[in-house]
Amino acid sequence: MRGRTKIRVGEVISNKMDKTVVVAIKREFAHPLYGKRVRIRKKLKAHDEANSCNIGDTVQLVERRPLSKEKRWKVARILIRRKK
DSSP: OOOOOOEEEEEEEEOOSTTEEEEEEEEEEEOTTTOOEEEEEEEEEEEOTTOOOOTTOEEEEEEOSOOSSSEEEEEEEEEEOOOO
């Protein structure tokens, strides 16, 4: 039996490639020793079959098999569209 599929929510920061978007995943946590809040931003490349995502959209990603050298995620759905 396979493990659970990873799901992440992030913001589209680039859609210049064909059928690919770059999504920023932001995470905030307390440093284990010093207690200061630490902000981490990770950029993931995700497959967008319909080229429907625009910069600023909030999207839900699901992990899937590798599609290219860096692309291992797929846009499951667009949660919030950016206002124009």
